[in-house]
Each structure stands twice: as C-alpha cells, then as structure tokens.
Amino acid sequence: MSSIIHVQDLVKTFKIYHDHKGYLGAIRNLFDRKYDLVHAVDQINFDIHPGELVGYIGPNGAGKSTTIKMLTGLLVPTSGEVRVNGYIPWKERKTYVKHIGAVFGQRTTLWWDLPLSDSLTLLQHIYEIPDPLYKKNLAMFREILELDAFMNTPVRSLSLGQRMRADLCAAMLHDPKLVFLDEPTIGLDVVAKERIREFIQFINRERGTTILLTTHDIADVAKLCERVMIIDHGKIVFDGKLDHLLRTYGGRRFLSVQFAEIYPEPVLENADIIKMEGNNVVYSFMRDTVSASHLIHKLSESYRIADLEVNDQPIEDTIREIYEKQLLYNHNHDKKNPAS
Amino acid sequence: MKRSLSLLAKLLKIQVRSQLQYPTSFILEVLSSLLIQGFFFVAFGLTLIRFDQIGGWNLGEVAFVWGITEFSFGIMDMFFSGFDYDSFGPMVRRGGFDQLLLRPVNITLQVLGSRFVLRRLGRIAEGLVILIFSIIQIHASLSIVKVLYIPVLVISQVLFFSSLFIIGATTTFWTMDRLEILNVFTYGGGEVMSYPMHIFPRSIRLIFTFIVPAIFLSYYPAVYILNKPNPLGSPAFFAFLAPFISAFMFLLALRFWRFGVKNYQSTGS
Ligand SMILES: Nc1ncnc2c1ncn2[C@@H]1O[C@H](COP(=O)(O)OP(=O)(O)OP(=O)(O)O)[C@@H](O)[C@H]1O
Ligand SMILES: [Mg+2]
Numbered sequence: 001m002s003s004i005i006h007v008q009d010l011v012k013t014f015k016i017y018h019d020h021k022g023y024l025g026a027i028r029n030l031f032d033r034k035y036d037l038v039h040a041v042d043q044i045n046f047d048i049h050p051g052e053l054v055g056y057i058g059p060n061g062a063g064k065s066t067t068i069k070m071l072t073g074l075l076v077p078t079s080g081e082v083r084v085n086g087y088i089p090w091k092e093r094k095t096y097v098k099h100i101g102a103v104f105g106q107r108t109t110l111w112w113d114l115p116l117s118d119s120l121t122l123l124q125h126i127y128e129i130p131d132p133l134y135k136k137n138l139a140m141f142r143e144i145l146e147l148d149a150f151m152n153t154p155v156r157s158l159s160l161g162q163r164m165r166a167d168l169c170a171a172m173l174h175d176p177k178l179v180f181l182d183e184p185t186i187g188l189d190v191v192a193k194e195r196i197r198e199f200i201q202f203i204n205r206e207r208g209t210t211i212l213l214t215t216h217d218i219a220d221v222a223k224l225c226e227r228v229m230i231i232d233h234g235k236i237v238f239d240g241k242l243d244h245l246l247r248t249y250g251g252r253r254f255l256s257v258q259f260a261e262i263y264p265e266p267v268l269e270n271a272d273i274i275k276m277e278g279n280n281v282v283y284s285f286m287r288d289t290v291s292a293s294h295l296i297h298k299l300s301e302s303y304r305i306a307d308l309e310v311n312d313q314p315i316e317d318t319i320r321e322i323y324e325k326q327l328l329y330n331h332n333h334d335k336k337n338p339a340s
Numbered sequence: 341m342k343r344s345l346s347l348l349a350k351l352l353k354i355q356v357r358s359q360l361q362y363p364t365s366f367i368l369e370v371l372s373s374l375l376i377q378g379f380f381f382v383a384f385g386l387t388l389i390r391f392d393q394i395g396g397w398n399l400g401e402v403a404f405v406w407g408i409t410e411f412s413f414g415i416m417d418m419f420f421s422g423f424d425y426d427s428f429g430p431m432v433r434r435g436g437f438d439q440l441l442l443r444p445v446n447i448t449l450q451v452l453g454s455r456f457v458l459r460r461l462g463r464i465a466e467g468l469v470i471l472i473f474s475i476i477q478i479h480a481s482l483s484i485v486k487v488l489y490i491p492v493l494v495i496s497q498v499l500f501f502s503s504l505f506i507i508g509a510t511t512t513f514w515t516m517d518r519l520e521i522l523n524v525f526t527y528g529g530g531e532v533m534s535y536p537m538h539i540f541p542r543s544i545r546l547i548f549t550f551i552v553p554a555i556f557l558s559y560y561p562a563v564y565i566l567n568k569p570n571p572l573g574s575p576a577f578f579a580f581l582a583p584f585i586s587a588f589m590f591l592l593a594l595r596f597w598r599f600g601v602k603n604y605q606s607t608g609s
Contacts, residue, residue: 014607014608015607066608069438069608072442073441073442074438074441074442074605074608075605075606075608076605076606090605093441094444094445094446095444097441097442097443097444098444100442102442104435104438104439106435107434107435107436107438107439108439109439109442109443111354113355113358114354114355114358115358118354118358121354122350122351122354125347125350126347126443126444126445127443127444128343
C-alpha cells in the first residue's frame with residue numbers, strides 16, 4: 001500500500017539570534033547579527049501508511065513538535081521533502097488542512113470566551129461540514145467524550161481534561177483522514193488519560209483514521225501504538241515495533257527471592273545482586289543471557305528458598321535508559337560507520 | 341469571496357451575541373466610554389472658551405477634526421481589533437496564530453474575525469456627537485461636494501488607521517518585544533489629527549507628513565471643508581489626497597502583512 005505520509009531527508013534548522021541590546025544595539029543588529037544554528041530536525045526519513053497509529057517519542061527538545069509543525073504546514077522546512085495525503089503541506093495550506101486534524105495539547109483551537117457549543121458551530125462553518133455529518137459526529141463524540149456536562153460553559157472555564165476532550169472533538173468533526181496529536185495527554189490525571197486513549201483508539205480502529213501521536217507518557221504508546229519512532233537530537237534513532245524495542249533494550253529482568261535463612265553471600269552466575277536486606281535479595285539479569293528458570297534452578301540447588309518473584313523492567317525505565325545513555329543513538333551511529 | 345464574507349459575518353455575530361449576554365453591563369460600559377472620551381473634548385472646549393480660538397480655529401471647527409478622527413478611529417478599532425498590537429502579539433506568543441493557520445480559511449480574514457469589540461460603540465458615538473455638534477456650527481461653509489467628501493474622509497481614515505494596526509501586528513512576527521514607538525504613530529497619529537496641525541512644531545508635522553502621512557487625512561481636507569487659510573502654504577489639491585494615500589497605505593500594509601506571515605512560517609514563534 002502506498003504511504004499517506006512521506007518524509008524524506010527532512011531538515012529544520014532554526015537561527016537563534018544573539019541581539020545587541022538597546023536602541024543602538026537595534027541599529028547594530030541590522031549590520032552584524034550573530035546567531036547560532038539549532039538543528040531541530042536533522043535529516044529524517046519515514047513513511048506512514050493509511051490506518052496506522054504511530055507513536056512519536058523522544059526527550060524534551062528532540063524535535064517532535066517541530067516535525068509535527070512541518071507536517072501540518074505551520075512551518076516551512078529548511079530542506080527535504082514532505083508529502084501528506086498527496087499535498088505539500090506548507091504550499092497548499094488551505095486545501096490541505098481540510099483533510100487533517102491537529103491537537104496541540106498545550107493550546108486550544110476553541111474560542112476562549114465562547115461556550116463550547118458556539119465554538120463547535122463556528123468550526124462547522126469553517127470546515128463547511130454538511131449538517132447530517134456534523135450532527136452525526138457531534139452526537140457520537142458527545143457520548144464518547146462525555147461533553148454534555150460542559151457544552152454551554154465558556155472554554156476559559158473548562159478544566160484541563162475537559163478542554164482536551166473538547167479539543168479532540170473539535171479536531172475530528174470534519175472526518176479528517178489524518179490526525180496529528182502533540183501531547184494530547186499532557187497534564188491529565190489517570191482517568192482522563194484513559195478516556196482520551198480510548199477515544200484515540202476508537203477513531204483509529206472504527207474509522208481507519210491515520211494518527212501520529214507524540215507523548216511523554218510511555219503508557220500512551222504501550223496501550224495504543226504498535227509502531228513507535230524515537231527521535232533524539234533531531235534524528236530518528238528507532239523506527240519499529242515497540243515490542244522489538246523493549247525486547248532489545250528492555251531485556252533487564254529482576255528476580256526477587258526470599259530465602260528460608262540468611263546467607264551472607266548468595267552469589268549467582270549471570271546475575272547481579274542489586275539489593276540485599278536480611279533474607280530478601282533482588283537479582284538483576286538480562287533476558288538474552290540467561291533464563292529465569294535456569295537461575296531459579298541454580299538457586300534452589302544451593303539455597304533454601306521460601307518465596308520468589310520475577311519482574312520485567314518497567315517500560316518507563318527502559319525508555320529512560322535509552323534516552324539517558326543514548327543507546328540507540330550510538331547503536332545507529334555504529335551501524336552507519338562500521339569502521340569506527 | 342461570498343463564502344468568506346458570510347463566515348466573517350458568522351464570526352462577528354457570535355461574538356456580538358456573547359458580548360451582549362449581560363446587556364446592562366454592556367450598556368454601562370458603552371455609556372462610560374462615551375462619557376470618558378467625551379469629557380476630554382468638553383474639558384478642551386472649556387479652556388478654548390477662555391481663549392476663544394486655537395491657531396485661528398474656533399471650537400466648532402476644531403470639533404470637526406476631533407469628531408471625525410474619533411469616529412473613524414472608533415469604527416476601525418471595532419472592526420480591526422484582531423490586528424490590535426496589544427492582543428495580537430500575545431496571541432502569536434501563545435500559539436493562537438498557529439491554530440488559525442490550521443484552518444482552511446484565508447488567514448487575514450480569520451485574524452479580522454478573531455476579535456470584534458462592540459464596546460467601541462461608545463467611542464464611535466462620542467465621535468459622532470462631536471461631529472454633529474461641529475456640523476451645526478459650521479454648516480454655513482458647507483457645499484454639496486464638501487458634504488459628500490465627509491464620508492469619503494471617514495472611510496479614508498478608517499483605512500489609514502487600520503493600516504497602522506496591520507503594520508503593528510506584523511512586526512510581532514519578528515520581535516517579541518513591545519515596540520512602544522508603534523503606539524506613538526498609531527495613537528499619536530490619532531491625537532495630532534484631532535487638532536489643527538499647524539499649531540504643532542515643525543518636527544512633529546514633518547513626522548506626520550513623511551513617516552506617517554496623517555496630515556493628509558485630517559488637516560488638509562479640513563482646511564478645504566472649513567474654508568480656513570493654510571499657514572503651511574501647501575497646494576490646494578492636498579485636500580483631496582486622503583483616499584489615495586490611505587488606499588495606498590492599506591495595500592502596502594497588506595503586502596507587509598503577507599510577507600510577515602510567510603516569514604513566520606519559516607521561522608516559527
Ligand atoms: N521557533 C523556534 N525558534 C528557535 N528554536 C526553536 C523553535 N522551535 C523549536 N526550537 C528548538 O528546536 C528544538 C526542538 O524543539 P521541539 O519543540 O521540536 O522539541 P520537542 O521534541 O517537541 O520537545 P518537547 O518534548 O519538550 O515538546 C529545541 O532545541 C527548540 O529549542
Ligand atoms: Mg513538543
């Protein structure tokens with residue numbers, strides 16, 4: 001199947017000016033203005049197929065929002081190619097945006113002073129949504145997102161969670177083929193997050209809408225996305241199945257053992273003791289190196305065990321390790337330069 | 341085009357409805373703005389009674405430039421407050437402009453429809469009252485042509501002030517700092533246009549001739565309409581440049597605006 005989003009060698013470089021201060025400075029700025037270059041997005045490539053729900057993650061300042069802004073036509077790239085749904089976003093802005101929806105979690109598209117219902121009516125006119133479709137969609141979203149309680153409240157008085165639901169509704173009213181969500185769960189409590197995840201899943205599964213989602217909550221990705229792309233320092237360092245990522249990098253497991261008596265040094269081959277309190281000991285080992293059953297077998301040969309438990313490393317920790325140690329960055333780097 | 345206008349009408353209508361939600365407080369606001377703005381003219385009139393004239397113009401004559409400027413500025417401020425520097429800048433900074441760019445409608449039209457301040461009716465009414473007061477005093481010097489030129493002048497001034505608003509709004513694409521100097525031109529322009537401009541020092545007149553051509557929008561036309569001598573000794577046709585200068589400025593401002601939007605899309609906020 002051909003891709004709905006095609007991104008090739010995409011680059012966005014910002015200039016950060018160091019201006020001279022004051023009125024005289026303002027004049028000097030006209031002649032010599034010094035700046036630094038920030039490579040916010042640095043030669044990225046990817047394709048997304050119709051109906052995919054892709055998680056786009058990476059640490060702060062990695063370039064996620066910049067990518068989304070280019071895909072939605074808000075920013076013109078420094079170089080590279082973008083085709084979304086057959087359009088070049090920033091060139092054919094007005095026709096292009098009819099086919100997409102976008103939610104930036106930190107902002108709202110709704111009219112601050114107007115009741116939610118008025119905002120939605122205005123959007124109907126703006127997108128020229130035919131009455132039957134508008135009514136059908138609104139009725140459906142009202143129910144799933146539970147909007148009824150605050151339909152007549154001015155947007156400025158909505159809670160963050162309510163506003164996010166309202167914004168999601170606003171972005172989907174015109175049946176976009178493609179939706180960009182930049183941190184749609186930011187600042188929400190567990191219940192609100194869950195509701196939003198369900199809505200995103202619904203839109204993707206029931207309507208086949210293609211969705212690109214950025215988030216800092218890895219649980220969003222774990223629940224929603226098969227495919228995940230990780231960007232760091234403007235480069236895509238991973239693009240594939242989340243499972244695969246976790247199996248490769250999240251191979252760490254923990255074996256917690258309660259011994260029947262206290263052993264001074266209950267060492268075990270292929271596993272490190274990371275915690276020891278009386279007869280409670282926690283070992284850490286790698287999935288690839290050794291199996292849990294092998295370790296348990298070895299332990300029971302030498303020691304008397306009262307109880308034990310095996311845990312995988314939490315996903316958050318795996319991702320944090322990947323960011324902090326830049327595991328993927330080096331990994332890809334090596335692949336490209338096998339000599340070094 | 342037709343669709344754009346009907347959308348604009350919808351945007352304005354919904355805002356008007358929400359601003360009229362509390363009618364009493366709305367009426368009080370309009371009245372108080374009418375009275376506060378009108379007070380300045382009354383105070384000015386009272387001092388003028390003692391001196392009788394300012395720069396050879398009597399109260400009814402000054403009321404003409406004062407009234408027409410207030411009236412036009414009020415109308416502009418009501419329809420173009422989307423471009424008001426003081427609200428547009430914060431909107432860009434908060435990312436509100438991005439939200440407009442995400443919609444399938446002309447961006448200029450959206451900014452125009454983004455803010456409509458019905459309260460400005462107070463200032464418009466004030467200008468109108470002063471203008472009518474003036475016309476009662478000066479009607480002897482009016483002819484049909486002069487009377488017909490008055491609405492042309494109003495439209496020209498509206499275009500003139502809106503150009504300044506649009507240019508001011510556009511600068512926010514480059515600098516996040518408040519440029520006080522812009523307010524000097526916009527509001528200062530409105531201020532000097534409310535007086536017979538030959539009373540001001542030469543330097544100020546030059547600024548409001550060559551940098552911001554305010555003098556062509558108020559003083560020269562008034563000299564013609566009121567049959568006043570022109571101590572500046574400029575050609576008589578200066579009285580009729582207002583519509584051309586303002587239309588030119590408006591087109592220039594729109595160009596600058598479009599250039600600003602383009603630039604914004606390549607630098608971000
Ligand atoms: N308009 C701009 N001008 C200059 N630099 C910018 C601009 N927008 C973004 N940047 C820089 O580009 C880099 C990438 O920013 P971006 O907002 O894309 O990151 P992000 O991945 O969305 O981060 P976060 O998770 O914090 O939202 C950062 O270093 C940021 O400071
Ligand atoms: Mg971001």
